Amino acid sequence: MVYPLQHKPFWMTTDLKMLRYSAHLPLSGIGAAGQQHIRDAHVVLIGVGGLGCASAQYLVSSGIGKLTLCDFDTVAESNLSRQILYRTTDVGRVKVEAAIESLQALNPESELRSVTRRMRDVDMQALFPDCDLVIDASDNYGTRLAVNRNCLALKVPWVMASCIRMEGQIMFLRPDLPQQPCYRCAYGKAPDTLEDCPGAGIFAPVAGIAGASAAHFALAHLAGLQVPAGLHLFDASNWQWQSLRINKHPHCKDCGPGMGPG
Ligand SMILES: [Zn+2]
Known part of the structure; x- marks a missing residue:
C-alpha cells in the first residue's frame, strides 16, 4: 500500500x-x-516544588536530552499535595535527589543532573552558557531577577512560571532576540519576596497547570514551534485566561540602554 x-x-x-x-x-x-531537537536540548530548571515537579515530569516524559534540577530544599509532608514527584517515604530527603529517582524511572533516556544549593549569580553564570533554555519555577523574587539578569547577559531564552491561590502566570522571555522586553520590563518595581504558597494557599492542580504550561512553552520552543509572546495569566476560580502584551521599557534597569543585548 x-x-x-x-x-x-x-x-x-x-x-x-x-x-x-x-x-x-x-x-x-x-x-x-522537532523531537530530535528536544532530545538534543539541555534545560535548566530552577525550583523543584509544585511548578517544577510538573514541568520536570513533562520535560522528561517528552524526551528532553538533559535536565539540570536546581533546589536546595528537602521534602516536607506539606509539599506532597502538589509536588507530585515525591512520595510519603521521601519526606526529609533532598528534593532534587528524590526528583531524579522518580524522573529516571519515568524515562531513563534523559540525562539528569542536580544542583543542591541556592542559585547565585556565579552558579547561573557557570550553568547557563551550557543550556538551551532556563525555566524559573522558584518562589522568590531575588532568584527570578537574578535569572533575568543572567539570561539577559548570556542571551538565553527562559520561561517564567508562578502560581498562588487559584492563579498562575507564565511568560516566555527571549533575550536572545533584539528589542524584547525582559522580566523587569513586565513587573517593574516589585517586593523583594513573593507571597509564599503555605501562607497564601495554593490549590494543588493550579501548580500543575502552571508547571505543565511552562513545560509546554519550553518543549514547543525547543521543537521549533512559535511560542506566544506576552504575559499569560489564568484564574482558575472562574477558569479565565488572559494574555497581556508586554512592551520593552525604554529605561529598564536590567535591559535598558547599555545594560542588555539591546
Ligand atoms: Zn527590561
Missing part, C-alpha cells in the same frame, strides 16, 4: 528509538526533526 507522506504510520517514517515519543511525530511543526 502506498501512503501519502503525511498519513504514513509512525513506524514507517522514523526509527524505533522514537517509539516512546511517537505521539509527537504526527504533530504539525514537530515531527521527527
